[in-house]
Amino acid sequence: MNEFVQSLIHPSPQPGWLRWMRQLLPPLCWKCSKVLGGKTYHEPASPFLCKNCLIELPWTDPVYHCLQCGNRTAEPNRLRCEECLDDIWDLDESRSGFAYNETIRHWILQLKFFGQEHLSPLLGRLLALSFQNSTWLERYDSLIPIPLHSTRLRKRGFNQSLLLAHHFQKNMEANFPEIQVHWLRRIRATRPQTELSLAERLVNLDDAFSASPDVRNKNILLLDDVMTTGSTLNVAARCVKEAGANRVGALVLCRKMWDTLE
Numbered sequence: 001m002n003e004f005v006q007s008l009i010h011p012s013p014q015p016g017w018l019r020w021m022r023q024l025l026p027p028l029c030w031k032c033s034k035v036l037g038g039k040t041y042h043e044p045a046s047p048f049l050c051k052n053c054l055i056e057l058p059w060t061d062p063v064y065h066c067l068q069c070g071n072r073t074a075e076p077n078r079l080r081c082e083e084c085l086d087d088i089w090d091l092d093e094s095r096s097g098f099a100y101n102e103t104i105r106h107w108i109l110q111l112k113f114f115g116q117e118h119l120s121p122l123l124g125r126l127l128a129l130s131f132q133n134s135t136w137l138e139r140y141d142s143l144i145p146i147p148l149h150s151t152r153l154r155k156r157g158f159n160q161s162l163l164l165a166h167h168f169q170k171n172m173e174a175n176f177p178e179i180q181v182h183w184l185r186r187i188r189a190t191r192p193q194t195e196l197s198l199a200e201r202l203v204n205l206d207d208a209f210s211a212s213p214d215v216r217n218k219n220i221l222l223l224d225d226v227m228t229t230g231s232t233l234n235v236a237a238r239c240v241k242e243a244g245a246n247r248v249g250a251l252v253l254c255r256k257m258w259d260t261l262e
């Protein structure tokens, strides 16, 4: 990872006395606050969730999901589920680490809207854990975190997808696709997709992205924190493909399954 990318990843702003205090305390489970044995927070392989909380997370089943849209399916290894049979997707495939639930939602909201950047190493590690022993990533040359528009980036101070990509990479073995932050730009400020209806979501994203010619003939993996209907990732995939990319997949930390859509 180059220096520019490093400069975009801010360390969590903890005062020195707080860091010092935390080193004296035993680590606690991030979810249930149970005391975890052994290592301190600052060791790279320190535990962050107790065994029960880790098991209870809504891990995506690598077999029972639609390869096209990433939605949960009743039958194994479905290329396309009923819901996306008639849809024309620009994404070639979609994967998620977890289904969207209250626990994951809480962590993502804390990270994005309450400045809790220290959660990004945890989320990156969780995503990496969900891909342990998987060779799936090897089919991609480059990974592009979904960019924020410059106005939102200034307001938030960081791009959560880039933080996630960085910590995901740190927890993975070799053969990780190269992270590219300049290959896709958000050139138009759009309203948050969560505020809009399905029809409005599609119009809202018209011409929202611009892709670099560097994507030509590359297999590109787009990374985002949440996938709801998939419209943002699909529009980004279309833009990258129009610029000459070969295969374009999507990876998200968590996906809202259709049966839980509001």
Ligand SMILES: [Zn+2]
Binding pocket: 029, 030, 031, 032, 033, 034, 049, 050, 051, 052, 053, 054
């Ligand atoms: Zn726990």
Ligand SMILES: [Zn+2]
Binding pocket: 066, 067, 068, 069, 070, 071, 080, 081, 082, 083, 084, 085
């Ligand atoms: Zn599907």
